[in-house]
Amino acid sequence: MVAQSKVLAFAKPRIAPDGAPPLMEAKNITKILGGKLILDDISLSLNKGEFKVLIGPSGSGKSTLLQCVHFLTIPDKGDVFLEGRSALGMGHKNISAFRQEIGMIFQDFNLFDHLTAKDNVSIALRKVKKWPKDKALAKAMEELDKVGLAEKADLYPAQLSGGQKQRVSIARAMAMEPKLMLLDEPTSALDPELIGEVLNVIANLAKGGMTMLMVTHQIGFARHLIHEIDFMENGRIIERGDPESLFADGSSRTAVFCSKLTELTGNQ
Amino acid sequence: MDTWEFYSQKLIPALNQGLWLSVLIIVPSAVLGVTIGVLVGAGRAAGPHWLKRLLDAYVAIFRGTPLVVQLTMWYYGLPGVSRFLGSILGPLGFPEFTWRFLVFSPYAASVVAFTLCSGAYQSEYIRGAILSIRKGQFQAAKSLGFSNSQTFWTITAPVAIRRALHGCGNEIIYLIKYSSLALIVTIQELTGKSNALASFYFRPLECYLLTALYYLALVTLATFFLRWLEKRLHVPGMDQAKAG
Numbered sequence: 001m002v003a004q005s006k007v008l009a010f011a012k013p014r015i016a017p018d019g020a021p022p023l024m025e026a027k028n029i030t031k032i033l034g035g036k037l038i039l040d041d042i043s044l045s046l047n048k049g050e051f052k053v054l055i056g057p058s059g060s061g062k063s064t065l066l067q068c069v070h071f072l073t074i075p076d077k078g079d080v081f082l083e084g085r086s087a088l089g090m091g092h093k094n095i096s097a098f099r100q101e102i103g104m105i106f107q108d109f110n111l112f113d114h115l116t117a118k119d120n121v122s123i124a125l126r127k128v129k130k131w132p133k134d135k136a137l138a139k140a141m142e143e144l145d146k147v148g149l150a151e152k153a154d155l156y157p158a159q160l161s162g163g164q165k166q167r168v169s170i171a172r173a174m175a176m177e178p179k180l181m182l183l184d185e186p187t188s189a190l191d192p193e194l195i196g197e198v199l200n201v202i203a204n205l206a207k208g209g210m211t212m213l214m215v216t217h218q219i220g221f222a223r224h225l226i227h228e229i230d231f232m233e234n235g236r237i238i239e240r241g242d243p244e245s246l247f248a249d250g251s252s253r254t255a256v257f258c259s260k261l262t263e264l265t266g267n268q
Numbered sequence: 269m270d271t272w273e274f275y276s277q278k279l280i281p282a283l284n285q286g287l288w289l290s291v292l293i294i295v296p297s298a299v300l301g302v303t304i305g306v307l308v309g310a311g312r313a314a315g316p317h318w319l320k321r322l323l324d325a326y327v328a329i330f331r332g333t334p335l336v337v338q339l340t341m342w343y344y345g346l347p348g349v350s351r352f353l354g355s356i357l358g359p360l361g362f363p364e365f366t367w368r369f370l371v372f373s374p375y376a377a378s379v380v381a382f383t384l385c386s387g388a389y390q391s392e393y394i395r396g397a398i399l400s401i402r403k404g405q406f407q408a409a410k411s412l413g414f415s416n417s418q419t420f421w422t423i424t425a426p427v428a429i430r431r432a433l434h435g436c437g438n439e440i441i442y443l444i445k446y447s448s449l450a451l452i453v454t455i456q457e458l459t460g461k462s463n464a465l466a467s468f469y470f471r472p473l474e475c476y477l478l479t480a481l482y483y484l485a486l487v488t489l490a491t492f493f494l495r496w497l498e499k500r501l502h503v504p505g506m507d508q509a510k511a512g
Contacts, residue, residue, distance in 0.1 A: 029313065099413045100412070102411070104408075106404060110405060114406070158503075173411075176413070
């Protein structure tokens with residue numbers, strides 16, 4: 001099997017320096033939707049501070065995999081471990097406690113339309129973490145400041161540009177101080193000239209040591225920040241490796257896929 | 269009796285009394301109607317299957333039959349059921365309230381009838397508003413760790429109420445006018461009073477015209493209140509329900 005040998009050729013298991021277990025470990029995730037096998041026995045792990053990127057053709061199951069890692073969608077088989085604690089083991093009642101520790105950035109932002117930017121960021125602190133209002137708002141302002149939007153705190157989502165909305169949604173996720181961030185094509189709904197501001201924020205998170213798993217086709221922007229690229233096709237990870245080795249071999253599925261993207265868009 | 273005297277001594281004092289009774293019927297029916305509408309609407313939009321079926325049946329019955337018929341059933345029909353129950357339960361030694369509670373006063377019958385009818389219509393507006401909320405909003409809430417009830421109170425309800433406000437306000441305005449049906453269960457509210465005066469003094473034109481003005485004033489007041497509420501709840505970009 002060609003695909004299998006590729007996986008082995010590029011696999012470079014990263015072990016945390018102190019030999020600790022991975023921050024997040026997804027084991028044997030299988031998901032069937034509408035009678036179709038979307039995720040076929042996928043395993044994936046991230047160490048603390050690692051930045052991994054998932055790429056692959058549309059329909060390959062990337063978004064579903066993120067949803068399963070977050071337990072927004074419950075996998076049909078398999079389990080996710082966060083710092084060794086099993087999501088399945090938390091039970092139905094406590095699953096929201098598991099989700100709190102993971103932040104998710106959506107393709108179409110999903111800000112709460114009826115709340116201002118600062119309320120969008122503070123609402124979960126107040127309702128879920130039961131912080132007092134002033135403490136939550138202070139934290140919200142701090143997070144909005146980090147994404148450069150402190151002066152937009154009182155505006156509603158409809159009054160913000162796409163790039164600003166996505167930065168607010170990053171602030172909203174970061175305010176919960178998640179251990180892991182999942183980013184689902186965070187720039188694909190944006191106008192080309194707005195992509196940069198969002199990628200900058202993401203690059204800053206990576207430099208700050210945030211553990212991240214991102215679905216994207218924008219690989220060029222921070223190739224040096226990415227520790228590993230996983231290439232997905234038909235519900236499986238068929239290639240896995242660090243960017244340098246994947247792109248050094250011009251015949252790797254990843255390199256071919258990305259060169260096609262470059263031909264189409266002329267950037268990266 | 270000259271015209272001025274008729275107005276100031278007879279018609280206006282009588283209509284004012286009727287107005288007070290009308291308000292006593294309208295306000296609780298509107299408040300309870302909206303409450304039922306929110307609960308039933310939420311149940312129909314997001315409840316378990318059996319609850320949806322049950323609430324759908326409620327709406328089908330109360331939206332599908334004339335309000336006059338419903339009101340008559342509550343007031344004139346239920347005492348028959350009560351007598352029947354009494355004839356069974358009485359000999360078995362049950363206390364009297366176990367069947368007497370079905371005999372409603374005219375006021376109770378009106379409020380119950382208007383509340384249940386209004387609630388059925390309100391639930392349609394609320395249900396539509398809840399179904400129009402984008403799925404991503406719920407996903408975002410879930411991903412931040414909101415429980416189902418936290419999501420309902422912080423996301424679903426505030427958005428649905430804003431989206432449903434126009435429809436719900438419209439229904440309250442209907443309610444103001446169909447409260448006049450209370451006259452068929454012998455309540456001397458605004459229309460009932462007007463009816464009695466018109467036939468006693470044989471001056472229908474003046475009586476009904478002035479009554480119409482009273483209703484117009486009530487509706488105008490309600491419209492102002494609803495406008496104020498709309499402004500208070502206004503959020504930029506949420507004027508139109510966005511689909512998709």
